[in-house]
Amino acid sequence: MVRRSHSVLASSGEVFRLIRNGEAVTRADIGRVTGLSRPAVSLRVSELLDHGFVVEHTDGPSTGGRPPVRLGFNAAGGVVLAASLGASRTQIAVCDLAGEPVAAAELTIDVEQGPDTVLTLLMDVWDDLLGQIPAAPIRGVGLGVPATVEFAHGRIQSVRVMASWTGVAIPPLIARRYGVPVFVDNDVNVIAVGEHRAVYHDEVGDMLFVKISTRVGAGVISGGRIQRGALGAAGEIGHIPVRDGDGVLCRCGNVDCLDALVSGTALLAQLVARGRAVDSLADVVALVRAGDAETMALVRRAGRRLGEVVASAVNLLNPAVVVLGGDMADVFEHLVAGVREVVYQRSTALATRNLRITPSKLGPGAGVTGCAAMVLDEILTPEAVDTWLAGNPEPAPLR
């Protein structure tokens, strides 16, 4: 075998990737795949073992002689901190390196209190959760927020929701306490990633996730990856206007945006205007469950209006699955009936041939699952592992 030249010798991060993917799980395999010498393989594997990225298993298949030591990804070799901040409820978790929550909490935080108050509270809850589990190095932080985020800098872009957060770059505020990489994305993107990872990962590369709660938004997964757009504003379908609206002024300043007509807030307002005694999304859901004809008709109309925009998105993106999530998913049948009616009418035959329109399967837990997946995708790349090892010459302390 031709040994690779020195300049392209596989790094420890590359070796980690091979072990994690299962491409090479013994030292001999690693040597064969990378062309590294035995001492070089040994050095890299030792480094990964010392830092908890991989573990050794000695229960390999018996071939008569001594079984080779097999190497595996060490999901317990650290934790990531995840939180999905919502306008109404916030889910907070500490997850292992496979993205499984090992401690979790849910609480109500008013995001409008601003970054200093909210982030301090959030970090205090993470600290509490960390105190409940065996010590493990913190490797990264993933946060979802109900606002447009410029992903590269974790900077809040929107000016109408979370106004006091506008222009704030969140990562440095959190990295100050934990000293690890911090990634921030908008709440719909992280929920879309969570749903995709947990339910569709191997099966579907193209998915449109639409969240209908107090506001309307979408997450676009194309070719297996979340599409954030140039500045993080991809998927903002809530401010696409629909035809034949009621002339409702949207908080963005335009008229008849999807958000102003079909969000939970909009449905609530429509019921109040009809003299109905409702004051929360839960009341709307209860009315639909009780079979209230007026409410069901409003939800169905909302579904058709949503379907108008989803039909265009389907033509543009040709997803395999459209997932509807958010608090309105509880009245899914009525909403989706309206969505289906319009999508199958308006989208091209090819785009809808195998199209599935389905409710979210993960529900509210998708947010933290997605936050953990987002940060793990970033911190477990070969480059990120090499950066970690270069920046932490000693194995990571247990907090």
Ligand SMILES: [Zn+2]
């Ligand atoms: Zn608008």
